[in-house]
Amino acid sequence: MLSIDYFNIIKEIDTLFCCNTYTKYKKIDTIDRSIELVYKKKDNIDYEYNIIIYKDRDIDITIPIDNSNYKYKTKIDNIENVYNYLLYHLKEKQY
Secondary structure, eight states: OOOHHHHHHHHHHHHHTOSTTEEEEEEEETTTTEEEEEEEETTEEEEEEEEEEEETTEEEEEEEOTTSSOEEEEEESOHHHHHHHHHHHHHHHHO
16 A cells, blocks of 8 residues: 655656646546656657656556667666655756
8 A cells, every 4th residue: 555655755756847838747546546647748748758657566657768769768666765766867867
């Protein structure tokens, strides 16, 4: 079961994308029992970060690869690691 701390970290993930360059989409699927968070860049809708939470220990992440049309998909088993993974990739783009 997901705790309030889990949703607090999801809120922190939202703050990573809080600047005006990303638009957030949320989808809660009751059939698959999943939460999908999509962050699309406003000036390039193909450039998106996709996070799908199936269970508290089963999370898929898809991130865009710079200067290409490819995306990288990985599985992470912890929401804190998702935050750190996104933080690393977003901070890297600022430099």
